[in-house]
Amino acid sequence: MRLFPLPLTRWTMVGIGVLFFVLFPLVANDYFLNIGNLVFIAVVGAIGLNIQVGYTGQVSIGHGAFIAIRDRDVAAEIVGINLFRYKLLAFAVSSFYAGMTGVLYAYYLGIANYEQFDISTTVDFLAMIIIGGLGSILGSIFGALFITVLPMALRAMTDAVGSVLLFLFPTLNVSYVVQSVTSIKLILFGMLIIVFLIAEPDGLNKLWRNIRDYFRVWPYSY
């Protein structure tokens, strides 16, 4: 058995990467930072474009490799796809998007605090992609919309129901009902994840495609 799961060259690359991140702040002045930024933007643009192209149906080795690895990674490796490289690439790209989200979110809130991003954040995002539909960009947009709007709709609903209840039963403790939005949200999240997994594994994206296909041939469907 090999002691390390990676060959030596990979370790060298990792070492250079770590060294770069340690040394970069020491040599960083405006000039280096500018060049670094430009390179970074170009790299990001290229990666983003590649994925974009892949998803719009043009020829792209990268996208095909991702799908092949998703479907069966051993077979993909035998076909000649560099498994390590593409898995790393997938992680890198998704980390980039996660980081961008963090930046935008912190900017939106005005404060950044590590305690607000715990494991429940991951569960929220997981709920989004399951409800939206796994493996599709449109699905993740649907899911994100749905999950973000859900607590607000829930809040409005509990407010409305609470006021009606208060009108009918003046002795009821309505503040408790309104406070419980968080827990109802958690329960609904869990139930939605399970229901979508069982009933509609392709998520809202599939529903959307069904609707679209229905209206594509609408008056003459048979």
Place this chain on the structure above:
Amino acid sequence: MHFLLDELPFFLELLVAGLLVGMMYALVALGFVVIYKASQAINFAQGEFVKFGGFLVAASIRYYDLSLIPSMAIGFGAMVVIGLLLERLVLRPLIGRPVIAIIMATIGLASILRGVLLLIWGPLTVNIPLPISEEPVEIFTLLVKLITVVGAIISILFLAGFTFLFLRSRIGIALRAVADNQTVAQVMGIDVRHYFALTWVTAGVVATIGGILWGNMIGADVHPALIGLKVFPVVILGGLTSIPGAILGGLIVGAVENVAAGYIDPYVGGGTKDFIPYILMIFALMLRPYGFFGERVIERV
């Protein structure tokens, strides 16, 4: 050498306390391993199981004035019912789907359990009063908390009982057959669904034992439980499919985190326990990805 001799009692005390807590980790990890063996599903709701069982017992004592035995009966009964319902409502429709679907279903389940607790009883921490004295006892000149000793003894008894069941009884043979090859097991006349339900019930019961012990030590509350995540280092260290591995992993994680906390915490101000197990896990993954007793998987295309 003198320095080392002076340190020895302190070190041993940390080590013993860690090993005792580690037995409880092993117990909770047992539920995880049994589920993984039978259905290759990683149960992300194990921590919520611990919390749910513990909190049910705590709430029955605190809010409904029941004595200890009936509340424990309620806790175990509820977890058994949850295990059975889970198999019927969630896992049976998911049979034949990719493993990732079952994993995500357990994440959804964790969310539901947390929401139910929060909705009904609110976010307060409730202690479970057990008839065990708070005074530390002295074993071979080492001071240890009595509850950890009791917890370790209960864990050892349960683990031994389960191992015996697993290796000797009819149920155990059927369980091992299901773990080995579901299709063949079904052909031989074993009702696979029945044994899936049994594994989830086992997970619920061991989680409730863990929940009661933890509820006495640090109080039961509804916040995301670290114990649920600590199961991962334990089982990865020991190998996901191995019961002795879970026990060894639990002991190692308990001992290492406690010793590290004892020596590092004074300098960094606490929190060592929360990250040391994961560092251990990363090293285990780098050096021995299948764990100490795990099966090495050979993939055929």
